[in-house]
Structure formats: C-alpha cells, structure tokens
Amino acid sequence: MAQVNLNDQLDQLQAARNLVLSDAALYPQVVQGILPIIGVSSALELRRWGSDFLAETFANPALPSTQKEQLATTVLPTLQELLDHDAEDMTVVQNVIQIAASLYTFVFRHVIRHQQEKTIWEQMTAIKHNILGRMDSAPHPVRVCCIKFVQRVVHTQTPGPIADPRRPEKNETSIAIVPRTHAILVIPNLEAEASGLLDRLLTVLQENSDDAILVNATLNCLAVMLRTRSTIANKILETILNFNPIKTLNGPLTPTMRVKVKSMERTARAVLINVLKRNPNHPKAGKMQQYMERLAQSCTEALDDTSRKRGPPAEPTDGLDNVKRAKLGVETPPLIKIPPLPPGPTSYAQLYTLTEDAGLSTFDVKQLPPDLIVKIAVAVLGRVDSNSLQQATEGIRARYQGLVAQQAKQTQVPAEEEDDDYEPEYQPADVPVQEAEDTMPTIFGLEPELGPFKLPKPPPMTEDEAGEVGRAAAERVFEMMVATPFKPAVKGPGTQSDRKGFARLAGGSFDTKEAWITMLVRMATRAPASLEGAAGKIENADGRPTIATHIRELLYRHILEDFRSRINIGITWLNEEWYNDRLQMQNASSSRSKENENLTVPLHYDSWVLRLLGGILPYLDARDNKVLIRFLSEVPEITSPILGHVQTLARDPERVTLCVQTLHYLVMLRPPARELCLDTLEEIYNTHEEARPAAGKVLTRWRPHVIQAQKAQEAPQPSINNTNGVQTAT
Structure with a gap:
C-alpha cells in the first residue's frame, strides 16, 4: 500500500514538473509546495526526485534571476539537512552540490543587498564547508560536482568587470560590487579564500595527475574563469601551459592510459583554442600556439604506433646467420673447437686454455719481461678476429658455468649434517698479503671466498691544493649562476618566496637565479667565517686569495660589468656580509676571555661596500639617481666613509643634483643616518658653490641655522669714513 502511495506521489510530482516547464511563472508555488515532502525523513525516491527538480529549477534560463534569488534563501535549510545526513544517497548529494553551485551567486547578491541576513550567509557557509570536505575523498561523480562548486565560488569571490558603477544591480555578481564597509562580507577574507580555493583547484594540473576525469573537469571549469576573470587569468594560463599529460605515463602504456592521455590532451588543446578564438591578439598567443604544437607532437610520438617506422629486423650480432650466408654466398666463419676439461679438480690455467x-700449454710466460708481454698482447689483440674472440669467450663462459653447477651439487649436504658441522668465517683481512698469496689454492673447486675490497685512502691534500680545488668549485658555481636565466619563483603557501630574510634557504630550488646567488654569497660569507676568524688572514700560504676572497672578487667584477641591472646582486651580497660581521662580532665578544682579550675577527662589510661604491660612482650620470638611491637605501648600514664617497659627486657640476637628491632621500627615509647625511650636506653647502641652491633647500628645513649663518656672512659690513666722520656702508 505504501508503494502504491509512493508511485502516486511521484506521478503527481511529475505532473507538477510538466506544468512548470510549460509556464515558468508557477515555479515559486511548486517549489514551496514540494520542499516539505523532499526532506531527510522522506523516501529515497522522493529525495532523488526533489533534488533533481531543484537542480533543474535553478539551471532553467526561463526563470528570472530575481525569482531565483528569492527561492535560493528558501531552499537553503533543506539543502543543509540533506548534506548533513551521513547516510545520504550519492545521487542526492550530486544534485544538492549542483544546486549549491547554481544558487551561490544569488545568495551572495542577496546578502550584499540585505546586510542583516546573517543567518542566510551562515547557512551558505556551512554548506560550502560540507562540500569542500567531500572534495578529496568522495567518489568521482561527487568530486566533479565539487569542482564545479569551487569554480563558482572562486568566480564569485574574485573581482569582475564593472560595466556601470552607478548601477551595481546590472553588473556581474563578483566581489567588486561588495561595499567596503559591509557588515557580513569582509573583502580581504573573501579574496584570501578564493585564492586558496584556486590553488587547490590548480593542484590537479600542477601535480600532473593521471586521473583524466578530474583533470578534464578542472580544465573545463578553468575555461570560464580564463574568459571572465582577468585578475587570475595569467595564473591559470601559466598552469595550463606547464601541464603535460605525457608525464602521467608512469607505468606501461595500456589502452586505458592511452585513452586517458588523449582525452586530457584534447581538453587542454580545446581550452586554449577557445581562448585564441575569442582573443586572437592575446599577449601569450604565440606561447599557446607553441604549446599546442609541442603537445600534439609529444602525444603522437608517445601514443600513435601507426606513425612510427617499422623497427629493424632481429639479426644476429655477427651480421648474418648460416641460412642467409648459404643463400647469399657469404663465407661461413670457421668454428673454434673447444676441448673438454680434464676430469678431476680444475686449475685456472686449465680453465682458460683452449689449445x-x-x-x-706448458710454456711459462713468467720467463718473458712484462713490457715485452704487453707489446705482444697489444699486437695480437689488434689482429684477432672478433668472431673468433667471441666464440672463445662463450666457450670459457660455458666451462665456468658447468664447473659452478658441478661444485654446487657436490657441496649439497643433508640438513642434519649442516647443524653438526661448524666452519669458522674466513677473515681475509687478518691474513698478511704474502701469506695469502702462498696459501691461495690453485684448484678451482677449492677457491676460497674473497673478502671485501677497499680502495686505499688518498693522500691528504696540502693547503695550496685544497685552495686550488675550492677556487675551481667556486668558479663552477659562479658559472651556473651566470648561465641561469632570471625566473621569479611562483608564490604559494609554503614556497621559497614565503621564507624571506636571512633565514631563507639557499638551496630550496636550483632553477632560479636567486637561489644560485644566495648560495654563492653564503659560500663567501657564512661558510668560512670561523676559519677566517681563527686564521686572521684573507690569503693562503702561497699568497693566493682564500676561497671566500676569490668568490668576493668574482662577485665584484660581475656586478661592475653591468651594475645597473645587477645592483640587486650587490645589495644581497652586502646584506649578507653585514649580517655575518655582526654574528662574528657577537660570537667573539661572548668567547673572549682574560687569556685572549685581544681576540679579533675579520670584518668585510666596510671594505667591500666602499670598494663597490667606488667602482660604481665614476660611471654614474645624472639619470642614475634611482640606481644610487636604491643602493644606499637598501645596504644595511650607512657610514661616514660611504657618505664621503658620495660627496665626491658634488665636484662634478653635472652630478651635483644626483648627489643632493640621494642625500635628501636618506635624510627623509633613513633616520639612523640622518645626522651623518645632514653633516655631509652642510659640508657640501659650505664647500661647493654650485651645490648651494639644491643643498640649501634641504638645509632650510632641517638645519636653518646653517643658511642663516651663511647669509649673515655674505651680508655687507658697515664702515666709517674717517675724513668726514660719517658712517657709510661699503
């Protein structure tokens, strides 16, 4: 009876569906009527029908968006109940996730307009977290729906185009229409969540997953954001261009893997073709075209067996077998006769004797001098027929294998006898060399087991040899740094770019120039710090520079070759030098004792910053203010000698402005060095008359008394005319 009632209910619901399909204006009434009968307590058939009907409702373009927005707030409690039910059917879960993906934008716009609807946003957030929790562990049909939902969330919480700022209701639903002072929607949190979900979506492509279903679903979802979200389009496009379906071939090429790879390759190519059709003048059009050609060629080479040439026939190693020789009239090489071994124990001489x-057989080769034997052996081997040599080798191998098999049969004993017999281990290391040679048996069957072979330790290297090897290694690392093109690292959670400062890893990745620079700089600063501190010198015994000094010289020359583009290398280097100097000073002060009160450590920052600055200054012109300002603003410490080098620019009338602008910048934005810079400006003002107009503007604000004193000194002094007794001004 219950089954009959259920069938009647399904027939009535199907009639209601046909009714709303003919007239979309009836959707609100039908949706309100079916919500009570498709809840968690309803039959499974009703829940399946209801979830499928709601998914169809919010995807129907005939239903206006305003009515969808009103219905979205109504169906949220029912969707949350269906998702929270642990034993829910997979079909129902699929439909509910599709419904959530369709109404997410409508709920988002509704909350933007009604800031007091906090409960609705909390329900949508709970549904979102439930769906994201299923994304990695659910079956494939549910995971595909989760990918679509994540795409809709990222699409909504990413800034979209604004067609008319005066009519936000007419613009596309995105985070761009959210007011900055919204009570519920916090823009930074929404942007951060969208960025994290996008990274989670791109992980499938970045890891070169072999799951074609998830890869194709991800690519199809990314195509929409490539077209409508310019802020994240470059990141998505770079990920697609780095995706290679061929890398998913980890095992044998089965028909299933062949279909998967072809499917992923065609989907990636279709996405890029769609982008090029909509924007033929795309900045990366050439790169996308090259990627598609390369991808098609790789798949053809890896998968298409029909395009390959037929492999060479299986031929014997000597070129022809006996049958072909007989047909072609080729002479058959003579066969060597391999005599059988004599019975009994066999010596090594008998094993290798074929004549x-x-x-x-009885000739003693030891009677001949070794150099003569070498000459004879080289001459004979040069004239030996390769076929005869191969036959002889195969004959000796067959002899050896036969002897090994025979010896294995003779050494087999019953298990009971093995327990009673005891044989101590052979320790060849305890036997002297001469004794081992004397006691070595000449019988093959009684050959003892050899012990481990160890190469002798190399002789210790002198200080000069170690320095030479170290300098050569440093030069090779420097060549790698120069040859590696600059490529900014992709920023992401837990990547190298997140670990900044002196604690970053030098060897995090060797595919970027920054990693090689960091490693090379630390080879010069941190690695030999304690050694230099103990030695107190920068040269070896032979007068050549140490490894660290050699690396510093390489860096110095490399920066001066093109200091405008390589100034960042110099800044990185000098920061490491300053940091290492401070560490060494701190360690020296903590370890200094009464017995060694004069303990000192070599400091490198002051000398190298002055040397590098001295090499750069002669080549600066009036347009290089950004280079000099950046260098002086990013080096860790400004000292009086550094400012003394900068002051020399005031001697050149064409570079006076460059000098004053640099000092003015340091006065404003480097407070610890402000007084030193003002002293330098005051000295320039008093010394160089060409610099007074520019320097006077800075000193007027920071040290007005200097300007007043100069004006008072230049003012005319009164004098007295002694003849007439009248005071006049001269």
Whole structure:
C-alpha cells in the first residue's frame, strides 16, 4: 500500500514538473509546495526526485534571476539537512552540490543587498564547508560536482568587470560590487579564500595527475574563469601551459592510459583554442600556439604506433646467420673447437686454455719481461678476429658455468649434517698479503671466498691544493649562476618566496637565479667565517686569495660589468656580509676571555661596500639617481666613509643634483643616518658653490641655522669714513 502511495506521489510530482516547464511563472508555488515532502525523513525516491527538480529549477534560463534569488534563501535549510545526513544517497548529494553551485551567486547578491541576513550567509557557509570536505575523498561523480562548486565560488569571490558603477544591480555578481564597509562580507577574507580555493583547484594540473576525469573537469571549469576573470587569468594560463599529460605515463602504456592521455590532451588543446578564438591578439598567443604544437607532437610520438617506422629486423650480432650466408654466398666463419676439461679438480690455467698443443700449454710466460708481454698482447689483440674472440669467450663462459653447477651439487649436504658441522668465517683481512698469496689454492673447486675490497685512502691534500680545488668549485658555481636565466619563483603557501630574510634557504630550488646567488654569497660569507676568524688572514700560504676572497672578487667584477641591472646582486651580497660581521662580532665578544682579550675577527662589510661604491660612482650620470638611491637605501648600514664617497659627486657640476637628491632621500627615509647625511650636506653647502641652491633647500628645513649663518656672512659690513666722520656702508 505504501508503494502504491509512493508511485502516486511521484506521478503527481511529475505532473507538477510538466506544468512548470510549460509556464515558468508557477515555479515559486511548486517549489514551496514540494520542499516539505523532499526532506531527510522522506523516501529515497522522493529525495532523488526533489533534488533533481531543484537542480533543474535553478539551471532553467526561463526563470528570472530575481525569482531565483528569492527561492535560493528558501531552499537553503533543506539543502543543509540533506548534506548533513551521513547516510545520504550519492545521487542526492550530486544534485544538492549542483544546486549549491547554481544558487551561490544569488545568495551572495542577496546578502550584499540585505546586510542583516546573517543567518542566510551562515547557512551558505556551512554548506560550502560540507562540500569542500567531500572534495578529496568522495567518489568521482561527487568530486566533479565539487569542482564545479569551487569554480563558482572562486568566480564569485574574485573581482569582475564593472560595466556601470552607478548601477551595481546590472553588473556581474563578483566581489567588486561588495561595499567596503559591509557588515557580513569582509573583502580581504573573501579574496584570501578564493585564492586558496584556486590553488587547490590548480593542484590537479600542477601535480600532473593521471586521473583524466578530474583533470578534464578542472580544465573545463578553468575555461570560464580564463574568459571572465582577468585578475587570475595569467595564473591559470601559466598552469595550463606547464601541464603535460605525457608525464602521467608512469607505468606501461595500456589502452586505458592511452585513452586517458588523449582525452586530457584534447581538453587542454580545446581550452586554449577557445581562448585564441575569442582573443586572437592575446599577449601569450604565440606561447599557446607553441604549446599546442609541442603537445600534439609529444602525444603522437608517445601514443600513435601507426606513425612510427617499422623497427629493424632481429639479426644476429655477427651480421648474418648460416641460412642467409648459404643463400647469399657469404663465407661461413670457421668454428673454434673447444676441448673438454680434464676430469678431476680444475686449475685456472686449465680453465682458460683452449689449445691442445702440449708445447704452448706448458710454456711459462713468467720467463718473458712484462713490457715485452704487453707489446705482444697489444699486437695480437689488434689482429684477432672478433668472431673468433667471441666464440672463445662463450666457450670459457660455458666451462665456468658447468664447473659452478658441478661444485654446487657436490657441496649439497643433508640438513642434519649442516647443524653438526661448524666452519669458522674466513677473515681475509687478518691474513698478511704474502701469506695469502702462498696459501691461495690453485684448484678451482677449492677457491676460497674473497673478502671485501677497499680502495686505499688518498693522500691528504696540502693547503695550496685544497685552495686550488675550492677556487675551481667556486668558479663552477659562479658559472651556473651566470648561465641561469632570471625566473621569479611562483608564490604559494609554503614556497621559497614565503621564507624571506636571512633565514631563507639557499638551496630550496636550483632553477632560479636567486637561489644560485644566495648560495654563492653564503659560500663567501657564512661558510668560512670561523676559519677566517681563527686564521686572521684573507690569503693562503702561497699568497693566493682564500676561497671566500676569490668568490668576493668574482662577485665584484660581475656586478661592475653591468651594475645597473645587477645592483640587486650587490645589495644581497652586502646584506649578507653585514649580517655575518655582526654574528662574528657577537660570537667573539661572548668567547673572549682574560687569556685572549685581544681576540679579533675579520670584518668585510666596510671594505667591500666602499670598494663597490667606488667602482660604481665614476660611471654614474645624472639619470642614475634611482640606481644610487636604491643602493644606499637598501645596504644595511650607512657610514661616514660611504657618505664621503658620495660627496665626491658634488665636484662634478653635472652630478651635483644626483648627489643632493640621494642625500635628501636618506635624510627623509633613513633616520639612523640622518645626522651623518645632514653633516655631509652642510659640508657640501659650505664647500661647493654650485651645490648651494639644491643643498640649501634641504638645509632650510632641517638645519636653518646653517643658511642663516651663511647669509649673515655674505651680508655687507658697515664702515666709517674717517675724513668726514660719517658712517657709510661699503
């Protein structure tokens, strides 16, 4: 009876569906009527029908967006109940996730307009978290729906185009229409969540997953954001261009893997073709075209067996077998006769003897000098027929394998006898060399087991040799740094770019120039710090520079070759030098004792910053203010000698403005060095008359008394005319 009632209910619901399909204006009434009968307590068939109907409702373009927005707030409690039900059917879960993906934008716009609707946004957030929790562990049909939902969330919480700022209701639903002072929607949190979900979506492509279903679903969802979200389009496009379906071939090429790779390749190519059709003048059009051609060629080479040439026929190593030789009239090489081994124990001489001539067998080769034996052996080997040599080698191998098999049969004993017999381990290391040679048996069957072979330790290197090897290694690392093109690292959670400062890893990745620079700089600063502190010198015994000094010289020359583009290398280097100097000073002060009160450590920052600055200043012109200002603003410490070098620019009338602008910048934005810079400006003002107009503007604000004193000194002094007794001004 219950089954009959259920069938009647399904027939009535189907009639209601046909009714709303003919007239979309009836959707609100039908949706309100079916919500009570498709809840968690309803039959499974009703829940399946209801979730499928709601998914169809919010995807129907005939229903206006305003009515969808009103219905979205109504169906949220029912959707949350269906998702929170642990034993829910997979079909129902699929439909509910599709409904959530369709109404997310409508709920988002509704909350923007009604800031007091906090409960609705909390329900949508709970549904979102439930769906994201299923994304990695659910079956494939549910995971595909989760990917679509994540795409809709990222699309909504990413800034979109604003067609008319005066009519926000007419613009596309995105985070761009959210007011800055919204009570519920916090823009930074929404942007951060969208960025994290986008990274989670792109992980499938970045890891070169072999799951074609998830990869194709992700690519199809990314195509929409490539077209409508310019802020994240470059990131998505770079990820697609780095995706290679061929890398998913980890095992044998089965028909299933062949279909998967072809499917992923065609989907990636279709996405890029769609982008090029909509924007033929795309900045990365050439790169996308090259990627598609390269991808098609790789798949053809890896998968298409019909395009390959037929492999060479299986031929014997000597070129022809006996049958072909007979047909082609080729002479068959003579076969070497391999005599059988004599019975009994076999020596090494008998094993390798293939001749039956008694005279040759009994000849003692030790009677000949070694150099003559070497000459004879080289001459004979040069004239030996390769076929004959191969036959002889195969004959000796067959002899050896037969002897090993025979020895294995003779050494087999019953298990009971093995327990009673005891044989101590052979320790060849305890036997002297001469004794081992004397006791070595000549019988093959009684050959002892050899011990481990160890190469002798190399002789210790002198200080000069170690320095030479170290300098060569440093030069090779420097060549790698120069040859590596600059490529900014992709920023992401837990990547190298997040670990900034002196604590960053030098060897995090060797595909960027920054990593090689960091490693090379630390080879010069941190690695030999304690050694230099103990030695107190920067040269070896032979007068050549140490490894660290050699690296510093390489860096110095490399920066001066093109200091405008390589100034960042110099800044990185000098920061490491300053940091290392401070560490060494701190360690020296903590370890200084009464017995060694004069303990000092070599400091490198002051000398190298002055040397590098001295090499750069002669080549600066009036347009290089950004280079000099950046250098002086990013080096860790400004000292009087540094400002003394900068002051020399005031001697050149064409570079006076460059000098004053640099000092003015340091006065404003480097308070610790402000007084030193003002002293330098005051000295320039008093010394160089060409610099007074520019320097006077700075000193007027920071040290007006200097300007007043100069004006008072230049003012005319009164004098007295002694003849007439009248005071006049001269």
